[in-house]
Amino acid sequence: MNINKGLLKFAKALNLALETVEFENVETSTGEQINLSGREVGSEVTIADSAPAPDGEYVLSDGFKFTVKDGKIDSIIEEVQKVEEEVLAEEKPSDVVVEDAPKSDDKDKEIEALKAEIESLKEQIASLTSQFSAIENFATKEQFENLQTVFNSLNESVLKLANIPVEESKTSLGFKSNNKKYNDMAALANALKK
Known part of the structure; x- marks a missing residue:
């Protein structure tokens, strides 16, 4: 198991070594050279000797303004506005294609x-x-x-109406038969019980 752990550590170290971050070498407004891994929050910022840049506010010669904390861009204060006017000024009127009117x-x-x-x-x-x-x-x-x-x-x-009590039924619920034979038998049964 120790060999597996060692191999895992070696593989991780190898992957970290293979992951190279490309830095952009830029000049600040004060003439200092620094390196940026990107121009977004969290990108690494180093000085010429690859040491993390000191905390503070930086302004690049192209106008990009940001703050650094712990060697990384902490916040962007002002982004560079790409000027497309220069590109448009270089175009000649003959290069512009005008669509035919409908x-x-x-x-x-x-x-x-x-x-x-x-x-x-x-x-x-x-x-x-x-x-x-x-x-x-x-x-x-x-x-x-x-x-x-x-x-x-x-x-x-x-x-x-729902609160008025209901009267008892005036009709008997008992079974009455009109059958004479049945009535006679019921009377005899009652007489024997006495």
């Missing part, structure tokens, strides 16, 4: 399509307006309040 047929088709869409939207608005009017005519606020009053009154009546 033909009038294409414009006419587009206008007709927009008109059709507008008409469709007008129809939808008219339909929604008529539906809304129907809802307004359904019931007024006063009618709704009257309906609510009737409902509350009905509810109170049902609750009062």
Whole structure:
């Protein structure tokens, strides 16, 4: 097992050695040379002898401004704005390709399509307006309040009736037979019991 642990440590060390971080050598506004592993928070910053850069605020000659803490970029204060105007100034007017203006047929088709869409939207608005009017005519606020009053009154009546005790039934629940033979047998059985 010790051999496996040793091999794992060796493999990790080998991977760390193979992972090389490329640094960008840049100059600060004060003329000092430093190395950056990137221009985002967490990137490593070293001075010329590969030692971590001291904590503080740095401004590069291109205007990139950041703070360093523990040898890494802690925060970015100002990023470099790429100037595209220089590239545009270098382009010659002959290099710029101007697209042909759309033909009038294409414009006419587009206008007709927009008109059709507008008409469709007008129809939808008219339909929604008529539906809304129907809802307004359904019931007024006063009618709704009257309906609510009737409902509350009905509810109170049902609750009062639910609290009234129920009378006993006046009909016998016992079994009566109209059969004469059965009645005679029942009378005999009662007489023998006495």
